[in-house]
Amino acid sequence: MPGPLTLEEIVARLGGRVAGAGATPIHQVASLERADARHISFFTGARHRPQLAATRAGAVIVGPEGEGETTRPRIVAENPYLYFARVSQLFNPLIAQPPGVHASAVVAKSAQLGARVSIGAGCVVADDVVIGDDTCLYPRVVVYRACTIGRRVIVHSGVVIGADGFGIADDAGRWVKIPQIGSVRIGDDVEIGANTTIDRGALDDTVIEEGVKLDNQIQIGHNTRIGAHTAVAGCVGIAGSADIGRHCTFGGAAMILGHLTIVDHVNVSAGTFVSRSILKPGTYTGIYPVDEHENWARGAAWLRRKGKKHE
Amino acid sequence: MPGPLTLEEIVARLGGRVAGAGATPIHQVASLERADARHISFFTGARHRPQLAATRAGAVIVGPEGEGETTRPRIVAENPYLYFARVSQLFNPLIAQPPGVHASAVVAKSAQLGARVSIGAGCVVADDVVIGDDTCLYPRVVVYRACTIGRRVIVHSGVVIGADGFGIADDAGRWVKIPQIGSVRIGDDVEIGANTTIDRGALDDTVIEEGVKLDNQIQIGHNTRIGAHTAVAGCVGIAGSADIGRHCTFGGAAMILGHLTIVDHVNVSAGTFVSRSILKPGTYTGIYPVDEHENWARGAAWLRRKGKKHE
Amino acid sequence: MPGPLTLEEIVARLGGRVAGAGATPIHQVASLERADARHISFFTGARHRPQLAATRAGAVIVGPEGEGETTRPRIVAENPYLYFARVSQLFNPLIAQPPGVHASAVVAKSAQLGARVSIGAGCVVADDVVIGDDTCLYPRVVVYRACTIGRRVIVHSGVVIGADGFGIADDAGRWVKIPQIGSVRIGDDVEIGANTTIDRGALDDTVIEEGVKLDNQIQIGHNTRIGAHTAVAGCVGIAGSADIGRHCTFGGAAMILGHLTIVDHVNVSAGTFVSRSILKPGTYTGIYPVDEHENWARGAAWLRRKGKKHE
Numbered sequence: 010m011p012g013p014l015t016l017e018e019i020v021a022r023l024g025g026r027v028a029g030a031g032a033t034p035i036h037q038v039a040s041l042e043r044a045d046a047r048h049i050s051f052f053t054g055a056r057h058r059p060q061l062a063a064t065r066a067g068a069v070i071v072g073p074e075g076e077g078e079t080t081r082p083r084i085v086a087e088n089p090y091l092y093f094a095r096v097s098q099l100f101n102p103l104i105a106q107p108p109g110v111h112a113s114a115v116v117a118k119s120a121q122l123g124a125r126v127s128i129g130a131g132c133v134v135a136d137d138v139v140i141g142d143d144t145c146l147y148p149r150v151v152v153y154r155a156c157t158i159g160r161r162v163i164v165h166s167g168v169v170i171g172a173d174g175f176g177i178a179d180d181a182g183r184w185v186k187i188p189q190i191g192s193v194r195i196g197d198d199v200e201i202g203a204n205t206t207i208d209r210g211a212l213d214d215t216v217i218e219e220g221v222k223l224d225n226q227i228q229i230g231h232n233t234r235i236g237a238h239t240a241v242a243g244c245v246g247i248a249g250s251a252d253i254g255r256h257c258t259f260g261g262a263a264m265i266l267g268h269l270t271i272v273d274h275v276n277v278s279a280g281t282f283v284s285r286s287i288l289k290p291g292t293y294t295g296i297y298p299v300d301e302h303e304n305w306a307r308g309a310a311w312l313r314r315k316g317k318k319h320e
Numbered sequence: 321m322p323g324p325l326t327l328e329e330i331v332a333r334l335g336g337r338v339a340g341a342g343a344t345p346i347h348q349v350a351s352l353e354r355a356d357a358r359h360i361s362f363f364t365g366a367r368h369r370p371q372l373a374a375t376r377a378g379a380v381i382v383g384p385e386g387e388g389e390t391t392r393p394r395i396v397a398e399n400p401y402l403y404f405a406r407v408s409q410l411f412n413p414l415i416a417q418p419p420g421v422h423a424s425a426v427v428a429k430s431a432q433l434g435a436r437v438s439i440g441a442g443c444v445v446a447d448d449v450v451i452g453d454d455t456c457l458y459p460r461v462v463v464y465r466a467c468t469i470g471r472r473v474i475v476h477s478g479v480v481i482g483a484d485g486f487g488i489a490d491d492a493g494r495w496v497k498i499p500q501i502g503s504v505r506i507g508d509d510v511e512i513g514a515n516t517t518i519d520r521g522a523l524d525d526t527v528i529e530e531g532v533k534l535d536n537q538i539q540i541g542h543n544t545r546i547g548a549h550t551a552v553a554g555c556v557g558i559a560g561s562a563d564i565g566r567h568c569t570f571g572g573a574a575m576i577l578g579h580l581t582i583v584d585h586v587n588v589s590a591g592t593f594v595s596r597s598i599l600k601p602g603t604y605t606g607i608y609p610v611d612e613h614e615n616w617a618r619g620a621a622w623l624r625r626k627g628k629k630h631e
Numbered sequence: 632m633p634g635p636l637t638l639e640e641i642v643a644r645l646g647g648r649v650a651g652a653g654a655t656p657i658h659q660v661a662s663l664e665r666a667d668a669r670h671i672s673f674f675t676g677a678r679h680r681p682q683l684a685a686t687r688a689g690a691v692i693v694g695p696e697g698e699g700e701t702t703r704p705r706i707v708a709e710n711p712y713l714y715f716a717r718v719s720q721l722f723n724p725l726i727a728q729p730p731g732v733h734a735s736a737v738v739a740k741s742a743q744l745g746a747r748v749s750i751g752a753g754c755v756v757a758d759d760v761v762i763g764d765d766t767c768l769y770p771r772v773v774v775y776r777a778c779t780i781g782r783r784v785i786v787h788s789g790v791v792i793g794a795d796g797f798g799i800a801d802d803a804g805r806w807v808k809i810p811q812i813g814s815v816r817i818g819d820d821v822e823i824g825a826n827t828t829i830d831r832g833a834l835d836d837t838v839i840e841e842g843v844k845l846d847n848q849i850q851i852g853h854n855t856r857i858g859a860h861t862a863v864a865g866c867v868g869i870a871g872s873a874d875i876g877r878h879c880t881f882g883g884a885a886m887i888l889g890h891l892t893i894v895d896h897v898n899v900s901a902g903t904f905v906s907r908s909i910l911k912p913g914t915y916t917g918i919y920p921v922d923e924h925e926n927w928a929r930g931a932a933w934l935r936r937k938g939k940k941h942e
Contacts (some may be wrong), residue, residue, distance in 0.1 A: 035919050038695030038812070040834040089917040094809045101810035105776060113737055114422055115441040115459070130755045131771070133441045133459040133477075133621070143858040145580035145796065148737070148755040148773045149442070151459045151477040157898045163808075164400075165794040166755070166773040167826070171475040172458065172514035175553060177536040178405040182549055182567055184533050186474075186511065187405045190349070198589060200808065202379035203794035203828040204478070204848075206514040206536045212351040222806050223830045224797040224848045225869075228537045228554040228572075238804055241795060243850040244868040244886070246537070246555040248572050248590070256804055261850075262886040262904070264555070264573040264591050279870070280886050280904035282607050296609035296904050298620045299917035300627055308627030316922055397804065426752040426770070428733055444788075445750045460753070462770045462788040465727060483787040483825035486846040486864060489716040493860055493878055495844050497717045497785075497822065499723035501660070517825040517847045523662040537826075539848045539865040539883075556737040557848070557866040559901070563739070575866070575884040575902050593884070593902035593918050606921035609931045611938055615728050619938030 012036075013047070014099065016068055016084055023095050024069075027076060029082035033068050038097045051093040052078060070096065096264040104145045104163060111148075123160065136279075141197065153209060159197035159219065167204035172196070174215075174231025174249060187211060187229060196220070201225065201245065211249075218255070230267055242279065323347075324358070325410065327379055327395055333408045336381075340393035344379050349408045352377060352424060361388060362404040367546075377491065381407065415456045422459075434471065446482075452508065466522060470508035470530065478515035481506070485519040485542025485560060498522060500542060507531070515556065522560075529566070541578055553590065634658075635669070636721065638690055638706055640653060645717050647692075650705035655661045660719045663688060673715040674700060690761050691719065704787075726785060733770075745782065763819065775831060781819035781841065789826035792817070796830040796837075796853025809833060809852060818842070822864065824849065833871075840877070852889055864901065 013034040016027045023032035024316040039048035041057060044066035051070040054062050061069065061079055070089045099294030107123040110116055116131040123142035129132065138152045141160035148150070150164050153171030158164070176187035191210020191270040196219030201207070205227040207215060214228065218237035223229075227241055230249030235241070238258040247253065258272060260279025265271070269283070274290035277283055281295040300308070324345040327338045350359035352368060355377030361382040363372050372380065372390055379393040381400045397403035419436040421427055425443040434453035439445065441459040447555030449463045452471035456464070461475050464482030469475070487498035502521020507530030512518070516538040518526060526540065529548035534540075538552055548550070550568040558564065560579030568582060571590025576582070580594070585601035588594055592606040611619070635656040638649045661670035663679060664686030671883070673681050673692040683691065683701055690704040692711045708714035730747040732738055736754040742775070745764035750756065752770040760774045763782035768774070772786050775793030780786070798809035813832020818841030823829070827849040829837060838852065840859035845851075849863055852871030861879040869875065870889030879893060882901025887893070891905070896912035899905055903917040 028582070038834065043835055048447060051704075067717045079896060085564050088800075088802075091800040091802050091807060094807045095800075097810045097812070101812050103533070103808055111737070113424070113735070116421070131442055131460070131753055131773075135459075135764065147775075148757075149460060149771060149791075150754070151442075153477075166775075166791040167478060167515070167828070169460075169477040169514040169536075169641065172536065173474075173511075174404075175338040175513060175533070177551060178399075178402040180399075180402050183531060183550060184549065185405045186409075186414055186533075186567060188414060190412050200795075202797060203791040203830070204515055204537075204789070204826055206478070208514070209607045212349065213354055220805060221738060222797070222799050222808075224850075225791075225794065225830065226537065226826075226848065228535075230554065230572075231595065238806065240799060240806060243852065243870070244555075245571050248554070261802075261888070262868050266572070266590055267496075277610075278613065279888055280906070281610050283610050284591070284607060284869075285610075292614040293610050294613045295608040295697075296906060297608045297917040298624045298921045299899075299905050299907075299915050301904050302914040304624075304627035304629070304918040305578070305918070306627075307629075307858075308623050309918070312623065312624045312930050313920045313922060313926075315933045318926070318928035318929070358890075360806065402833040414810075424734070424735070440822065442753055442771070446770075460754075462773060464788075474752060478789060478826070480771075480788045480825040483847065484785075484822075486824060486844070487716075488844050488862060489710075489713040491710075491713050495860065495862060496716045497720075497725055497844075499719045499725060501719070502721050515826055515848075517789070519825070523660065524665055535786075539846075541865065541883075555866075559865070559883050567941060577883070577901055588921075589924065592921050594921050595902070595918060596921075603924040604921050605924045606919040607927070607931070608919045609935045611935060615935075615938035615940070617938075619934050622937045623934065 016049075016082055019099065020084060022099065023086075023092065025084045025086035025092060026080070028076055028085055029068075031081070031082070033082040035068060035100075037100050039066065039167050040067075048097060049084075051089045053090050057249075106145055107276060129166070140242045143211060143220065153193075156193040156195070156209065158195045158201065161198050162195060163200040165201060165203040165205075165225070168201050169206045170201075171209040172206060176231065176249075191215065191232065193217070196237065199223070203228075208249075211224075224261070233267075236273060299304075327360075327393055330360075330407060331395060333410065334397075336395045336397035336401065336403060338393070339387055339396055340379075340391070342393070344393040345410075345556045346379060346407075348411050350377065350405065352380075360395075360407060361488065362400045362564040364401050417456055417458060428465075440477070464504075467506070467520065470510065473506060473510050474511040476512060476514040476516075476536070481512075481516045482520040483517060485522050487522045487542065487560075493521050502526065502543065504528070505546065510534070516540075517562075535572070544578075547584060638671075638704055641671075641721065642706060643719060644721065645708075645714065647706045647708035647714060649704070650698055650707055651690075651702070651706070655704040657689060657718075657722075659686065660715065660720050663691075671706075671718060673711045675712050706811060728767055728769060739776075751788070775815075778815040778831065779819070780817045781821065782818050785822040787823060787825040787827075787847070790823050791828045792823075793831040794828060796833050798833045798853065798871075812852065813837065815839070818859065827851075830871075846883070855889075858895060869873070 017031040036047040041064040046067040049068040050066040069145035111130040116134040119135040120138040127145040132196040136152040137155040139157040144162040156171040173189040177184040202225035207229040208231040220238040224243040232250040236255035241259045242261040244262040254273035270286040276292040278294040295311040328342040347358040352371035352375040357378040360379040361377040421439040422441040425446040428447040431449040440454040446465040448466040450468040467482040484500040484546040486494040488523040513536035518540040519542040531549040535554040545567035553572040555573040558576040565584035580599040585604040589605040639653040658669040663682035663686040663725040666687040672688040732750040738756040739758040742760040749767040757775040757776040762780040766784040778793040796813040799806040824847035829851040830853040842860040846865040854872040858877035864883040866884040869887040876895035892908040898914040900916040
């Protein structure tokens with residue numbers, strides 16, 4: 010990690026403007042609650058005023074409207090949260106694992122690894138896999154045969170890329186397996202959270218475009234496409250052959266049926282089940298409101314009656 | 321993989337009937353969009369007419385009602401999707417991993433492995449496990465002690481079979497763990513998707529009967545039984561001691577409470593929470609309809625009011 | 632395992648009272664259905680009367696009100712289920728893996744392991760991890776750098792502790808990763824089910840307090856706190872920065888939004904989505920009632936109409 014940087018040195022690299030003592034040395038980022046004089050923290054809104062008043066941070070990143078909220082040394086930036094992300098990257102690596110292939114990893118001879126690729130302990134990389142420069146697989150990732158992963162991709166532990174999609178045909182009550190002969194293609198700058206699974210395509214490929222961010226325990230069915238720069242929170246399931254646009258967001262545990270289309274710039278709220286295509290940008294929701302159990306029971310009984318045929 | 325087969329050779333093996341040039345050689349299956357002259361594709365309904373019109377496939381599998389939809393060489397079969405599955409199996413293996421135990425796998429001496437079993441890299445097979453002939457464990461599967469797996473079972477990466485069920489008893493606010501001394505028994509011809517977990521029984525066994533197909537990231541609680549030939553899509557959770565019938569289907573992210581019964585031939589829609597026994601075959605659903613956020617908020621507020629005591 | 636114990640020997644260790652032949656020797660626990668003369672079973676309520684009448688168990692644990700339900704040798708205890716848990720612990724170990732580090736595990740030199748720690752095959756324990764006495768990691772657990780795990784903790788296969796939290800900032804349509812420099816702290820006597828993931832904090836730590844029991848496939852976001860002795864069933868997701876109280880229970884597949892507070896002694900029903908803080912103890916529910924598909928469709932259409940603007 011670099012040594013300390015003064016506020017002046019930080020704004021020289023990242024832009025923004027210093028208010029107060031520009032020579033204040035910063036060693037690390039921290040939350041308002043835990044920061045001490047060596048740290049820079051950030052302030053994003055009125056609900057954190059008590060923490061701002063009590064902080065011992067050496068400096069704080071604030072927005073233009075927050076400049077007067079504190080007299081501590083501060084950096085004024087248009088988007089303090091984004092600025093904080095950039096500052097944190099000055100002091101901390103994005104990847105906490107050195108380049109190279111760990112001795113316990115199993116990498117097929119036919120796999121192609123780019124420059125500075127990092128393959129963690131216990132990873133399995135099968136035949137004909139291609140992995141781009143500067144990509145990191147944390148321990149215990151499995152990549153099935155012939156999948157391709159772009160550059161600067163971060164894959165967390167327990168991820169499985171390219172397992173067979175769920176393709177079965179009904180033969181008079183017996184299921185006949187459909188060989189899954191497509192693959193998975195993952196673009197540059199994607200991040201994939203722990204224990205997420207991305208299935209290979211049945212015939213064509215499953216595609217995760219560049220800049221997509223996937224949290225933990227997400228399931229992506231075969232032949233799905235996820236458009237560039239879409240972000241998906243934890244526990245989301247996306248069934249097969251879904252066509253998801255660019256710049257979308259999916260809240261945690263949202264569930265998306267297969268064979269549907271979601272256009273660019275759609276936000277699906279957490280806990281929402283999407284059962285049909287969404288063809289207009291906007292925010293979409295479908296959550297049963299939580300309530301005290303007895304209130305819920307009354308409302309649910311009422312809703313159930315509405316479904317009976319003769320009422 | 322076999323060399324090319326003509327349409328005549330395919331129908332000689334699988335039945336059906338050729339229309340058009342029966343000597344057309346086929347090397348592989350493909351989607352209508354990606355197929356070229358070496359490929360056979362399939363057509364299952366009117367909504368794929370544009371792709372059928374544009375395809376360059378060497379041949380197409382169609383149903384009786386679809387025979388006139390194209391002039392390309394074709395195979396006419398009662399169930400084109402099922403026929404396609406069979407054709408794909410002619411050209412592609414069901415299992416993409418050779419028999420044998422990978423050097424990095426850890427297999428207990430007391431484990432019994434059948435003929436042609438394939439144990440992938442990083443698998444862990446504990447004491448007294450029994451695995452039937454022709455079964456494949458892809459990399460990084462864990463099978464806890466004394467579990468049994470049938471023949472021709474396919475287990476994808478990250479699956480955990482036989483971890484302790486969630487058995488705890490309340491002792492004045494402290495949880496006391498109940499040892500889980502049952503096991504897991506998995507029948508023949510089961511497939512288990514990536515990162516799915518199947519817990520061992522508390523006292524008796526958790527049972528997955530023959531022909532069951534489980535997609536990715538499914539959780540199966542202790543002492544549950546899943547009847548033969550039932551198919552379960554991704555992200556489904558089935559709590560402990562559920563008794564699930566044969567020939568059922570569960571859509572993605574369906575959730576099943578424990579200690580209930582679902583009879584044979586029940587279809588549970590994706591995203592549905594089943595909180596009580598289902599004793600009659602049929603299709604069951606319970607999904608909050610997704611809508612634009614403001615519409616949802618009005619409907620939800622209204623539903624919440626219905627639950628209040630004095631309205 | 633110990634040899635047989637008579638009913639008298641059991642009550643001498645665990646309390647309770649014998650009715651019938653106190654010299655009956657017991658070798659193991661079993662369910663009412665599977666028990667034979669060597670086994671002790673338990674009876675917790677009227678709905679198991681048929682099994683009690685038919686059992687061949689050598690002895691049965693009953694509550695005071697159940698003493699007259701059978702003439703078999705029995706132990707009368709205030710809480711038969713809890714008593715059964717204690718008896719099962721006499722005959723069965725809590726952990727089915729010997730102490731020591733398996734040869735295939737990868738443990739960093741800087742990691743500190745307490746006494747009698749058991750690290751299973753294929754585990755990866757990164758730098759600066761601290762693991763307390765008598766803790767067991769089953770095969771294929773990953774613990775990222777600098778996380779701490781208490782004493783007597785049981786971690787099942789596939790668990791990932793300390794992967795990066797989902798921290799991203801929007802930069803004009805591109806996501807900028809926020810380094811996750813907090814850690815995970817897990818208290819004593821915690822159990823963590825298979826394939827559960829617990830993310831490291833963004834700045835401060837993610838905290839699981841003592842006695843928490845987590846089932847399989849749970850996702851815990853960064854900076855969340857889970858209070859002591861809370862139990863969480865399978866497939867639950869808890870988003871980032873949630874502050875969860877002590878002695879709470881979460882039913883399976885419950886989902887908890889981030890940045891909210893749930894006080895002590897709250898029970899969240901299975902399948903419930905919690906989108907706002909819960910500041911009063913009690914039971915909270917929000918489940919769309921399952922019904923035959925046609926009934927559901929009518930009810931849902933009706934609810935959707937209630938959300939339209941001009942009705």
